[in-house]
Amino acid sequence: MRRLLVPLAWAAIVSLPTSLAAQGLTLEAAVQTALRQNPTLRAFGHELEASDGAIRQAGLIPNPSLSLTAEDTRKDTRTTSMTLSQTIELGGKRSARVELARRERDLAALDLATQRADVRATTIQAFFDVLIAQERVEVARESLEIAGSGASAVSRRVMAGKVSPVEETRAKVAESTARIELRQSQADLRGALQALVAVMGAEPDTIARVDGSADAMPALSAAAVLNERLERSPALQRARMDVQRAEAAFQLERSRGVPDVTVGIGAQRAPDVGRTQPLISVSIPIPLFDRNQGAQFQALRKREAAQALAQAEEQRLRAEVLQAVDQLEARADEVDALRRDVLPGARTAYEAARRGFELGKFGFLDVLDAQRTWLQARGQYFSALSQAHRLSADIDRRLGSPDERGDAAPVPTSAARP
Template identity: 60%
Template sequence: MPKFLVPLCSAALLSLMPMTSRAAPDAPSTSAHPAPPPANPSAIPSAIPSENPLAQTLTLSAAIERALTSHPRLRAATFEVEAADGAVQQAALPPNPSLGLEQEDTRRETRTLTVLLSQPLEIGGQRAARTALAQRGRDISQAELDALRAELRADVVQAFFVALVAQERVTAAQESLRIAGGGAEATARRVSAGKLSPIDETRARVAEATSRIELRQAQADRLAARHALAAAVGIDEALIGTLDGDANSLPALPAEAAVAQRLADAPSLRRARLEVERAQAAYELERTRRIPDVTVTLGAKRAQEIGRNQAVIGVSMPIPLFDRNQGAQREALKRRQAAEQLAEAEAMRVRAEVLSAAGELRARADEVDTLQHSVLPGAREAYTAATRGFELGKFGFLEVLDAQRTWLQARMQWLDALARAHRANADLERRLGAPAQQP
């Protein structure tokens, strides 16, 4: 045989060896019988060891505090408020005077030199109206900062619990792989003893491979959830160590009266009301501009022919014959009316979304409670009974496999319900603008 064919033949022989003679590199050690499920699904550990020595244990309160003090989006919104302060300062300043120099004739003996100082006077209340408009803009910037703070808080809460649930999915997938591996080994021994059909061993190996795939997917989801948490907090993911929290700690269901009270001060509604106030301030400013400014001029005139200085005093004002700012007034009025309608529409939209989120939170909380106290215990008992019956020869492997699948699916459904409940709570708090949890 040619030498270059020896490695190929060896690889082919290894690939044809029975799966029972090769242990999976990432599968845990197995026992003679399918492993029983854990007694309490909520007791699954939610922390993972960190390999980075700089990483620290992260709690929900610490994550919220870090996001509210150093997140780039929050710092950018703070700069916007400071910029609005500058706009208010600028709006309150009066117009600058102007200095003019005029000369009549170029001959020294007959030339006349005039120096004029002109000062515009805003007599229609324009500066006060302009300042009020800038102040309304500043109030909107502050409202946007408050809304962003509430949004960041809700994002951190949601990302934190999503990461916790993702970690529990990994733990559940590891338990699933351990159970599937134990069942596969027990089935292989019974097949070798002639008590079961080789088809049962194939089914057991398929279940084990499926559990391994689910574990790898759960690990990928956990990594993605930690990246999302790092982005929500505004730090590097490598600095996040173990997560100190309980994914099963659902928030208290909000009372309808409390929701209605907080709804009146929701960030989006507050901003909509401030938009109406700014539109009204813009309308008032345009109304003041219908009165023209007066310009007062003071100066001195030096006539060489008479050899003395003469005082120059003047007053000028545009005549509002054609332009009385009527078009701008109408525009500002219609924009105010449009802002009022948008505020009304925003109130209806936010109310519908808040009620929907509150209903979703109640439904998800009921689902979690039902799964945890009714479905999971029943599925666990059914799996335990099927396993014992299989050991005593009363049940076939299909019954055990079906009970195992039901139990594992119930656990995943419970975790999905937890994730949806925390997401619904974050959505509700994001719209209401109040902190989901006090840090």
């Protein structure tokens, strides 16, 4: 029995990805897969782990040195000395090195957080690109069916002598145009799927379709939540951490201005003395000319430059987020207007023109014009949705992943201001 169950269980496990792929990829699964398998994100993770070695290295004390000297080459008159020396660092050099290495590690952690936000936002954007591309394919397929049925209806009326053969030519041109648009939309869908697979770090051709609602508009958070996200955004935190790193570098250069002491202890044996003599040595550089003043001045100015750059980064980030929020509001208004007024009106006009043509009240040119208006409205609707999701992903890319509290408190778009 066990020999039978084990192969069956293994077959079920192997077939699991295929069944999931057939069901369609969800947004949550796409994001989690990208955060786990994206190669660039893995590289940043290795860089963060490598910084632990830098901290460990910065905390090590200098190695002692062993010296052996011999005066004269003749055995009877040769004096032999052996000394063990150890450099003692003064001025807090070791602690300053460790502090600088820790700030470097903090920067690497923020670089990883920034890259995670970028991968997450890019995955969400690519997911909705695929979702909207799927809808465009369905619209193009429906348009082809409508054009085909219209061409058939015109052909029957031409054969009956009710309309001019020119109408049949127009209908065939419209059908060919719809077929070309279907092929283009299918190519766009394949390209969107490839982009999604690439950012997820998955194997090619492993995703056939995605599941979700293309009509879902990204919600905007309240102004207070946006301000909070701005303060803890990875880009702004990194700019501020760069100031702390510059401060740590300045403190290290200051500590290097304090000379170190080298202490040595050893023994010397001379034939004329007839015994081993102890040796004790202490050496310290005299900071007469080089007090590391140039490096200190350089580190000080770099700290001031980092402070100015942090301030500029905050202003730039706030301005870009505000601009993206304004554009997202405009897209939300456009989607709402298209969904509420334009699409229903264009659909009603097309249906009326089609029925009128079947009853002989309208020409086929009127049907084509109404159909073109309806399809253009649907294309504009999907374009506005795509731009809205791109803007939302761009905001998340700049501010980092929103927390649960930020997602749980969406407000009308007119109130969303950082």
